[in-house]
Amino acid sequence: MSQQLTAGTVAVAPPAPRAPTARLVSGLQGTPGRLRVVAAVTALVVAAFGLVAASTLRSSSGALERADLNLTQLVRVQSIQSDLLQADASATNAFLVAGLEPPTQRAAYDDAIARVTTTIATAASAQPADAAALGALNGQVQQYTASVEQARALNRQGLVVGATYLRNASDTLRGQGIRLIDALRAANQSRLDTEIGASSSGLALTLVGALAIVVLLLALVELARRTHRYVNVPLAVGTGLVVVTLVTGTVAIASVRSAATEARDGSVAATTSLSQVRAAAFDAKANESLTIILQGPAGDPYEALWVTDSETHVLQRLTTLSVPAAAEGLGAAWNAYVSRHEAIRTTSAKGRYEQARTDAAKTDPASANAAFNAFTTTVSQRLQQQEDAAGAALTAPRTRTSLVGWLVLVLSLAAAALALRGVGQRLEEYR
Amino acid sequence: MTRLRRSAAGLVAALALLAPAACSAGGYSATPVPSPTTSPPPAATSSAPKNNCTKPTDNVRSFAPLPAGSTADLPDFPTGTLRVGVSADTLLLGARNPRTTAIEGFDIDLAKAVAKAALGDEKKITLVVITAAERVSALQTGKVDMVARNMSMTCARWADIDFSAEYYRSGLKLLVSQGQTATFAALRGKKVCAPTGTSTLAYVQGQAGVTAVGARDHTSCLVLFQAGEVDAIAGDDTVLAGLAAQDPFADVPTQEAQTTESYGLGFSPKNVGLVRLANRVIDDLKSGPGWKQLYDKWFATSLGPAPTPPASVYGR
Numbered sequence: 001m002s003q004q005l006t007a008g009t010v011a012v013a014p015p016a017p018r019a020p021t022a023r024l025v026s027g028l029q030g031t032p033g034r035l036r037v038v039a040a041v042t043a044l045v046v047a048a049f050g051l052v053a054a055s056t057l058r059s060s061s062g063a064l065e066r067a068d069l070n071l072t073q074l075v076r077v078q079s080i081q082s083d084l085l086q087a088d089a090s091a092t093n094a095f096l097v098a099g100l101e102p103p104t105q106r107a108a109y110d111d112a113i114a115r116v117t118t119t120i121a122t123a124a125s126a127q128p129a130d131a132a133a134l135g136a137l138n139g140q141v142q143q144y145t146a147s148v149e150q151a152r153a154l155n156r157q158g159l160v161v162g163a164t165y166l167r168n169a170s171d172t173l174r175g176q177g178i179r180l181i182d183a184l185r186a187a188n189q190s191r192l193d194t195e196i197g198a199s200s201s202g203l204a205l206t207l208v209g210a211l212a213i214v215v216l217l218l219a220l221v222e223l224a225r226r227t228h229r230y231v232n233v234p235l236a237v238g239t240g241l242v243v244v245t246l247v248t249g250t251v252a253i254a255s256v257r258s259a260a261t262e263a264r265d266g267s268v269a270a271t272t273s274l275s276q277v278r279a280a281a282f283d284a285k286a287n288e289s290l291t292i293i294l295q296g297p298a299g300d301p302y303e304a305l306w307v308t309d310s311e312t313h314v315l316q317r318l319t320t321l322s323v324p325a326a327a328e329g330l331g332a333a334w335n336a337y338v339s340r341h342e343a344i345r346t347t348s349a350k351g352r353y354e355q356a357r358t359d360a361a362k363t364d365p366a367s368a369n370a371a372f373n374a375f376t377t378t379v380s381q382r383l384q385q386q387e388d389a390a391g392a393a394l395t396a397p398r399t400r401t402s403l404v405g406w407l408v409l410v411l412s413l414a415a416a417a418l419a420l421r422g423v424g425q426r427l428e429e430y431r
Numbered sequence: 432m433t434r435l436r437r438s439a440a441g442l443v444a445a446l447a448l449l450a451p452a453a454c455s456a457g458g459y460s461a462t463p464v465p466s467p468t469t470s471p472p473p474a475a476t477s478s479a480p481k482n483n484c485t486k487p488t489d490n491v492r493s494f495a496p497l498p499a500g501s502t503a504d505l506p507d508f509p510t511g512t513l514r515v516g517v518s519a520d521t522l523l524l525g526a527r528n529p530r531t532t533a534i535e536g537f538d539i540d541l542a543k544a545v546a547k548a549a550l551g552d553e554k555k556i557t558l559v560v561i562t563a564a565e566r567v568s569a570l571q572t573g574k575v576d577m578v579a580r581n582m583s584m585t586c587a588r589w590a591d592i593d594f595s596a597e598y599y600r601s602g603l604k605l606l607v608s609q610g611q612t613a614t615f616a617a618l619r620g621k622k623v624c625a626p627t628g629t630s631t632l633a634y635v636q637g638q639a640g641v642t643a644v645g646a647r648d649h650t651s652c653l654v655l656f657q658a659g660e661v662d663a664i665a666g667d668d669t670v671l672a673g674l675a676a677q678d679p680f681a682d683v684p685t686q687e688a689q690t691t692e693s694y695g696l697g698f699s700p701k702n703v704g705l706v707r708l709a710n711r712v713i714d715d716l717k718s719g720p721g722w723k724q725l726y727d728k729w730f731a732t733s734l735g736p737a738p739t740p741p742a743s744v745y746g747r
Contacts, residue, residue: 130461133464160526161650164654175467183462183463184462187459187462294519351510351559353557
């Protein structure tokens with residue numbers, strides 16, 4: 001729009017309300033107009049910074065909450081695995097005994113399967129993204145329990161085909177069943193890592209904060225040039241507030257980062273490791289029973305699996321556990337079971353299979369089963385402690401982060417208001 | 432100033448509206464479901480068996496038995512027991528009784544008789560459970576001293592191991608669902624199961640139009656049969672009788688045996704003394720009431736009255 005046209009209009013027309021566009025145009029002209037632009041841009045940038053800072057802190061708090069939920073889901077998945085393997089260990093161990101299976105073994109199997117089905121249902125409602133995989137896993141569990149029931153029924157009738165059904169059930173469980181659990185574990189671990197990373201991402205906050213400070217300084221310089229006053233107090237105070245806000249937000253994000261990293265490398269890692277230790281222990285126990293059921297060379301592959309479970313998945317994990325205190329005494333407890341397992345294997349290697357079967361099924365305090373149960377009970381307790389600690393470590397910074405989020409929003413809006421006020425004072429001089 | 436205040440108020444309202452939208456939604460992509468990997472059934476050995484026979488009875492020709500009461504040339508038994516490779520899931524021949532956990536059957540009783548002759552006590556025996564496919568390798572690697580696992584004496588196997596005299600004559604038959612015709616012709620286009628590494632599976636593979644399916648053992652074939660994954664099971668009539676006894680819907684109809692299967696005890700070629708001792712035991716059983724008593728104990732109910740035991744052939 002040209003000034004001439006506006007001047008012409010004013011000259012020929014009687015005084016009348018001007019169109020909004022015309023008012024806006026005239027309002028942006030000359031020094032007052034320039035100052036209005038400065039005020040609007042400054043306030044907008046400072047307010048945008050407040051919004052980014054607050055939303056960064058809010059989403060950090062949300063990411064921590066989701067990390068905790070993902071950790072809970074990860075532990076659920078791993079407990080499904082160890083419960084399934086515990087069920088298999090009970091079912092196979094029961095086959096070592098002549099005639100009817102011991103009621104305690106049957107009850108242990110039933111309890112473990114009940115926990116599996118409940119946990120699958122809980123996990124599916126807690127994480128819709130896992131629903132398809134959990135549905136497929138549920139199908140595998142049904143197939144497994146059907147095979148075990150068939151094995152039992154045939155065994156009760158004294159038919160040798162029962163043992164083959166049991167072995168097939170175990171093989172199926174360790175095939176597609178464990179593949180599905182591995183996929184679920186990997187997906188939830190990846191979600192957990194992503195959320196822990198997202199909880200401490202402060203790049204946008206830093207960039208927009210720096211931009212706001214630059215704009216405020218430019219506004220101060222512009223005002224000093226236009227008004228011949230060195231410092232505009234409200235604008236300077238606003239700039240100070242933005243600096244305080246930026247520092248506060250950055251410190252809050254940094255503290256979340258250190259807390260989340262510490263949790264991830266400490267109690268979260270210990271939780272996932274102990275879950276795997278517990279699952280490997282039950283897998284080893286089931287393999288031990290299969291080794292004895294299939295006495296002779298047919299059992300050798302299962303003994304090789306037992307060794308891998310024991311050395312790689314139990315002892316090595318315990319040695320390198322991220323929270324050494326949580327592993328205290330567990331290695332010794334496992335080795336107590338290992339020595340009894342080896343005694344059974346020695347008996348078996350001498351060809352005294354019946355004695356090995358009897359020993360493997362015993363439950364007295366000196367038995368392999370007693371040593372094994374002592375180990376798994378302690379592992380389960382330590383796992384619960386680490387899971388609680390991990391949950392607490394992930395959720396602890398949340399309240400503080402949310403509060404800081406509101407604080408930075410208020411401070412930035414105050415800074416935006418001060419910027420408007422500062423420029424407004426100078427505009428008064430043009431009225 | 433009022434204009435500026437209005438602008439500021441508008442700005443705050445806009446920010447308040449925008450704030451929730453700025454938060455992450457936290458949606459995740461679905462967990463991938465791994466596709467089930469169906470492991471193909473173990474392939475059978477398709478190479479043509481070596482034939483080391485020149486005369487028709489070469490496959491059953493063994494070493495002369497030791498004189499009665501002699502235990503010359505016996506190997507050392509490091510465990511103080513006779514280690515015997517057996518089956519634990521072939522009902523009637525060698526199977527674990529779920530009620531007692533003891534392995535029992537015709538083959539087991541015969542092995543105990545050899546243990547008694549060799550070591551003076553039938554309890555001085557270690558039963559090592561092996562699959563059909565492991566029978567030759569278990570002898571070659573020295574895991575066992577003897578194999579008593581319904582093993583057919585074939586010319587090809589004589590190249591690797593030694594056999595005792597023939598202790599039982601069986602024949603290859605078919606187990607089918609009730610009402611089904613038990614001939615390979617009637618099973619064209621269908622699946623027939625037999626254990627991997629056996630002469631039975633090789634025979635099934637030679638039948639036109641029939642799909643041979645290998646399994647770990649005959650009991651695994653029964654599991655496949657019960658699941659409807661195979662239509663029939665090929666095996667010796669002794670083995671099939673044990674399978675049919677476990678499934679009221681499985682049937683071994685009256686049929687001509689397709690082959691003659693001569694059962695012998697397997698030994699390492701280094702242990703000829705033990706082979707000759709076993710032949711003494713087998714001959715004593717056949718010439719006395721022992722063999723018929725064993726037959727009646729295990730097979731009479733399923734296979735009818737006892738036939739005449741097969742004659743021993745010597746001259747190796």
